Amino acid sequence: MTDTQLVQTKDTTANPAPLGLLGFGMTTVLLNIHNVGWIPLGSMILAMGIFYGGLAQVIAGIMEWKKGNTFGTVAFTSYGMFWLSLVALLVLPKLGLAEAQNADGMGAYMLVWGLFTLCLFAATLRASLATRVVFATLTILFFLLGAAELSGSVALTRCAGVVGLICGASAFYTAIAEVLNETYGRTVLPLGGH
Numbered sequence: 001m002t003d004t005q006l007v008q009t010k011d012t013t014a015n016p017a018p019l020g021l022l023g024f025g026m027t028t029v030l031l032n033i034h035n036v037g038w039i040p041l042g043s044m045i046l047a048m049g050i051f052y053g054g055l056a057q058v059i060a061g062i063m064e065w066k067k068g069n070t071f072g073t074v075a076f077t078s079y080g081m082f083w084l085s086l087v088a089l090l091v092l093p094k095l096g097l098a099e100a101q102n103a104d105g106m107g108a109y110m111l112v113w114g115l116f117t118l119c120l121f122a123a124t125l126r127a128s129l130a131t132r133v134v135f136a137t138l139t140i141l142f143f144l145l146g147a148a149e150l151s152g153s154v155a156l157t158r159c160a161g162v163v164g165l166i167c168g169a170s171a172f173y174t175a176i177a178e179v180l181n182e183t184y185g186r187t188v189l190p191l192g193g194h
Contacts, residue, residue: 013067015182018175020060020076021134025171027053027083028138032164035145035157046087053083071123082113107149114142129192130174137167 027048034041061077089109093100101109121135141163148156177189 011067015178016060016063017072018178020057021171021175023052023056024079025168025175028164028168032161032168035161035164037158049083049087054080075120103149103152107146110142110146110149114139114146117142130177133170134167134174137163137170141167
């Protein structure tokens with residue numbers, strides 16, 4: 001082989017995005033069922049936050065890194081760590097390992113995640129409509145949760161819960177669309193153009 005010849009390899013690894021989107025979407029739906037006031041915050045939501053929202057998304061992020069997808073790496077790894085850190089914020093005080101964070105701190109936490117998500121939303125303007133919906137609604141969700149924490153408004157928390165249900169459902173839809181479209185080799189569920 002000469003210096004000018006290139007060896008190209010074909011990437012045959014699976015698309016990790018549906019795993020990350022499902023981990024995010026299903027956990028987000030369950031937490032926001034709580035935020036709208038339908039169920040209490042309990043072990044089911046915390047377990048989903050650790051394992052599917054947390055670990056599965058981190059794994060998907062690492063898989064995206066292997067595929068050379070910077071956006072997928074940053075998004076899935078970061079939101080996986082969001083879920084793990086949120087569970088830690090809730091559980092560490094119950095274990096006597098840290099003081100519970102006050103509302104101002106939780107408000108700042110949500111607002112910083114909102115700012116981060118807004119930045120990622122800018123990158124989705126080159127992605128499918130379905131992906132843009134996920135990140136647009138997630139940006140709104142974080143800002144509403146931040147405002148709810150800072151104001152103590154139950155109405156804002158309920159409103160955030162509705163937005164969170166839409167956000168989680170849109171992530172679920174996007175993931176299932178990617179799986180079905182890839183499996184059938186055609187558009188079964190549309191994702192919207194770029």
